[in-house]
Amino acid sequence: MTDRMNIMQLATGVPGLDSILGGGLPEFSFNLITGPPGSGKTTLAHQLMFALTTRERRALFFTVLGEPPLKMLRYQQQFSFFDAARINDTIRFVNLAEEAASGDYERVLARILKEVEAFTPGLVFVDSFRSVLAEAGPRTDGISSQQFIQQLGVQLSSWQATTFLIGEEPTQDNAHPVYTVADGLLYLCQSLYRNSMVRKIQVLKLRGQATSPGIHTFRITGDGIEIFPAAVVPGDSGAAQAPRTAPVRTARLAMGVPGLDEMLGGGLPSGYSLLVAGPSGSGKTILATAFLAEGVRLGEPGVIVAFEQTPSQSWTRTIDNLVRSGKLGLINTRLLDLSIDEIVQHLIESIQRMGASRVVIDSLSGFELAVAPTFREDFRESLFRMISVLSGLGVTVLMTSELEDRYTDLRFSSYGSAFLTDAIIVQRYVELESRLKRVMAVVKVRGSAHSDQLRQYEITGEGIVIGDPVTGCAGLLSGRPRRTRSGLP
Numbered sequence: 001m002t003d004r005m006n007i008m009q010l011a012t013g014v015p016g017l018d019s020i021l022g023g024g025l026p027e028f029s030f031n032l033i034t035g036p037p038g039s040g041k042t043t044l045a046h047q048l049m050f051a052l053t054t055r056e057r058r059a060l061f062f063t064v065l066g067e068p069p070l071k072m073l074r075y076q077q078q079f080s081f082f083d084a085a086r087i088n089d090t091i092r093f094v095n096l097a098e099e100a101a102s103g104d105y106e107r108v109l110a111r112i113l114k115e116v117e118a119f120t121p122g123l124v125f126v127d128s129f130r131s132v133l134a135e136a137g138p139r140t141d142g143i144s145s146q147q148f149i150q151q152l153g154v155q156l157s158s159w160q161a162t163t164f165l166i167g168e169e170p171t172q173d174n175a176h177p178v179y180t181v182a183d184g185l186l187y188l189c190q191s192l193y194r195n196s197m198v199r200k201i202q203v204l205k206l207r208g209q210a211t212s213p214g215i216h217t218f219r220i221t222g223d224g225i226e227i228f229p230a231a232v233v234p235g236d237s238g239a240a241q242a243p244r245t246a247p248v249r250t251a252r253l254a255m256g257v258p259g260l261d262e263m264l265g266g267g268l269p270s271g272y273s274l275l276v277a278g279p280s281g282s283g284k285t286i287l288a289t290a291f292l293a294e295g296v297r298l299g300e301p302g303v304i305v306a307f308e309q310t311p312s313q314s315w316t317r318t319i320d321n322l323v324r325s326g327k328l329g330l331i332n333t334r335l336l337d338l339s340i341d342e343i344v345q346h347l348i349e350s351i352q353r354m355g356a357s358r359v360v361i362d363s364l365s366g367f368e369l370a371v372a373p374t375f376r377e378d379f380r381e382s383l384f385r386m387i388s389v390l391s392g393l394g395v396t397v398l399m400t401s402e403l404e405d406r407y408t409d410l411r412f413s414s415y416g417s418a419f420l421t422d423a424i425i426v427q428r429y430v431e432l433e434s435r436l437k438r439v440m441a442v443v444k445v446r447g448s449a450h451s452d453q454l455r456q457y458e459i460t461g462e463g464i465v466i467g468d469p470v471t472g473c474a475g476l477l478s479g480r481p482r483r484t485r486s487g488l489p
Contacts, residue, residue: 007208010162013051013081014044016227016345020203020212021184025162029207030153030181032129033166035188040199040220042072043079044188045125045166047224049091050081052162057122058090060115064100064128069093080223092119096126105148112152116159124156128167129178149178183207198339201227217339228341231385253358253396256294257287259466260425263442265450268423270357271394272446273387277401278427282438283459284400287425288360289319290463291398295358296327302358303329303350305343307366329354333370340382343367344389351395359390363400384420403428422446432456432470439470 009024018024025031025048033041045061053059063069073093076082087093094115099108116124143151156163165178179185185205191198199218203211218227252267261267268274276284292302304323322328329350331343350356361367368379390397399421424443429436440457442450456467 009209010052012048014047014225014227016216016218016229017225019229020201020216020227021206022209022211026183026206026208028157028160028162029183030157030163031165031184031186032178032182033164033186033188034168036168036190039188039190040218040225041166041188042127043076043220044186044225045127045164046076047079047081048164049123049125050083050086052123053086053090054122055090058119059092059123059125060119060121061091061093061125062096062112062115062127063093064096064126069095078222092121105143105145109143109148109151109155113155116156116161120159121161124161124163126163126165129165130167149181153181179205217341219342228339228345230341231344231382231389253291253300254294254298255287256290256292256297257464257466259455260287260464263440263451263453263455263466264423264445265448268396269445269448270396271391272422273391273397273399273420274423274425275399275401275421276425276427277403279403279429282427282429283457283464284402284427285362286459286464288362288398288400292328292358292360293318293322296322300358301327301329301354301356302360303331303347303354303356304360304362305331305347305367306362307333307370329356340379340386343370344386347390348393351390351393357395359395359397361397361399363402365402387420430470440466 008027009018010027011024012018012021033045035041049059049061061069063072073087077084092115094111096108096111099111102108112124112126153163165182182205184207185203187202187204189200189202191200199220200215201218202215212229214230216227216229218225251270252261252264253270254267255261255264276287278284288304292304295302319328323330331346331350347359351359364383387397423445425440426443427438427440430439431437438457438459439454441452441454444450453469456470458465458467
């Protein structure tokens with residue numbers, strides 16, 4: 001029995017693409033890049049071309065009826081990956097408009113093979129192949145569209161070229177022979193909801209290797225396309241996963257608020273996720289920043305994801321300085337068309353770059369607003385996947401949640417996400433002696449003993465100061481107001 005042939009994988013140079021492809025693009029494969037107009041097909045093709053082209057692996061880019069090369073290059077040169085020095089050197093553009101307009105598949109195929117033989121490329125691009133099929137149409141003489149596609153694939157494979165056909169779907173039922181011949185099929189799409197634009201990519205087919213299932217979001221920036229592979233819960237199979245580190249739950253992390261470690265039973269267990277829930281002004285962000293500042297002091301770097309406020313608006317000068325000095329990682333975005341996968345990808349990169357062990361997400365309400373509307377229906381499930389991925393990295397996560405203090409019920413999260421976390425701290429307001437006071441309690445610390453006391457606290461210039469236990473206030477935490485002897489609340 002002979003050994004299996006190893007197929008070389010080409011690194012595509014497109015952030016996130018190798019991950020969803022299962023490691024890279026198979027060399028000498030015959031691939032389709034399809035999708036509706038404006039979805040990013042040509043941009044992806046050019047980004048692949050400039051990343052893969054070398055002196056030994058030159059590229060031929062055939063244009064048909066979509067755009068003349070000069071017009072296309074005028075716009076593509078705006079991207080940072082574009083290198084004008086390679087044009088007509090290692091990259092050559094050929095216009096097939098005349099051959100395609102003749103409606104003769106044999107003539108089109110002959111021109112392609114003539115150029116390939118003369119230039120001996122390692123990469124071949126045809127944009128758009130649908131234009132060739134549409135112009136030729138059904139014929140009674142010569143070769144058919146199926147024969148054209150088959151012969152093109154066979155000939156280019158014999159020349160050891162990795163090939164890409166770019167264009168919109170040739171048929172609505174996906175039954176065209178081009179889908180059968182293709183080794184790989186990438187589908188790009190975009191959706192618009194009000195002022196929110198979301199772009200997605202899916203690997204529908206790739207022979208010989210396991211790809212990441214599902215639909216992945218991507219963004220087009222000045223650097224080209226960046227793909228954000230879907231977050232994968234540790235233990236899932238068949239999809240790209242972040243490097244995993246087993247969580248260490250024996251050590252305890254100091255919170256940076258005097259008295260709070262004691263309430264938690266000795267600090268927050270390392271690797272846990274903590275939800276800090278409370279109404280506006282209760283000090284959630286102050287507690288979160290104290291948690292991060294204490295980590296920096298102890299040599300435990302952190303990352304904060306801020307969705308609502310910038311450092312100059314509400315954070316302490318100390319935290320602002322830590323961010324500016326590079327001791328804390330900051331992901332601060334005002335975009336309103338994000339996906340949770342994009343946030344997770346940025347988080348993973350920041351965690352690995354900083355060597356971070358603490359993460360703060362402030363807040364879940366701002367997070368939901370930042371997520372594109374098309375993803376909000378699955379927000380709860382996506383939160384579960386995000387927390388699981390971060391837990392798999394071994395970091396300790398603190399999330400804040402904005403709650404309306406209605407005094408008549410007790411909720412820990414507007415998203416039903418309390419069960420996702422390992423620990424919960426609730427903050428709220430109570431009326432004591434005709435004054436509005438802040439109180440705090442530890443609701444749970446999974447697998448650990450903790451205080452069940454209701455403690456008053458104040459917010460001072462030094463941060464949160466926890467006071468003595470509240471007495472004579474039965475029912476305040478659960479929302480049942482205490483009654484006096486007169487029967488008045």
